[in-house]
Amino acid sequence: MNAPDRYERFVVPEGTKKVSSERDTKIVNAASFTIEREDHTVGNILRMQLHRDPNVLFAGYKLPHPLQYKIIVRIHTTSQSSPTQAYTQAIDDLDRELDLLKRSLEVF
Amino acid sequence: MEGVSYQRFPKIKIREMKDDYFKFELRETDASMANALRRVMIAEVPTIAIDLVEIEANSSVLNDEFIAHRLGLIPLVSDDAMGMRFSRDCDACDGDGQCEYCSVEFHLNVRCDSDQTLDVTSNDLRSTEPRVIPVDVASRSLASESGGYDSQERGIIIVKLRRGQELRLRAIARKGIGKDHAKWSPAATVTFLYEPEIHINEELMETLTLEEKRSWVESSPTKVFDIDPDTYQVKVVDPEAYSYDEEVIKKAEAMGKPGLVEIYAKEDSFIFTVESTGAIKAYQMVINAIEIIKQKLDAVRLQDSEEPDMGELTQHL
């Protein structure tokens, strides 16, 4: 009776930002990105792609609670880069990988 | 920093392709990508399914909601789903979810007037959009066009009626995803396995008698190894049959021959099996999944306004 609506899992509520970032107060070049209405699908590919970046010292994600439909991606980089730069780079790289995958499939 | 890329360059090789079955190899990427594809095919590739049912008359033995539920589970041809609107985002009907951009209307009107039990099936659903019909109806009409085999086969049974009973209803089909309700999932099964790499220590293997070889080969619950009838050598016949059960490794140890075989899972090679409900062709499910992941990634890009360390970044430059 008090179960949340099913669409709550993937529809970002009005007035909420899809992505918000928060800089770490203690460590330089570290930040957390809160991504609303995403789960392991996006969290894990982002994390693994970030690990390929040599300037990324730490990249991890967590799904804080199964009924809180958001993930938190934490990134710590060297001074050669920044969390936002690494984050954007990871998305760009994944996007290109998917483009390549799509093109190689569409041949058939 | 411009031009730096840590992109992977995956390769795809197709093994088998049928309308509702697709087997392919995905290489030179990692498990996160393979798993994202699998998860998205199951839960986020959209299809069309009946979502709202208005019962006008129902004197069958099944209650209204039972019938509505059964109607929802009938797979509908969803080739147009990617381009369709979700009712919740549709501005043409303002949340009503019944306009031509975000819905397809069905009618069903069946009455039994004989002593024979009447099956109400997916065949009795009348669609207002010829491109969106039950998949079994579509495949039967295709089969009857091209030679007409088995066109008498019945459809998916919704309910059975006896004399005097009737079912009359209007149904609205909408675009949706498996995350919302499993009826919208185009996937019957989507699985991937790590390609196994099997190395037999030939030297050690030759210290085994034929009888020992047989009992070792038979210790595997799946048929991975066999004995060559001419040379009596143990060979790998089907590496992919190996289910990482480690039975052959334990057997070798029990026989006092540790290291007889070494088996690794290749961490960058995956063999996918995709089975579709028929709503979308299995091959198209993969293409759509790739497109959906791209859309998801695009949605999680940072907006210019919310980059906390932009100042720092310009300092570096």
Ligand SMILES: [Zn+2]
């Ligand atoms: Zn609409």
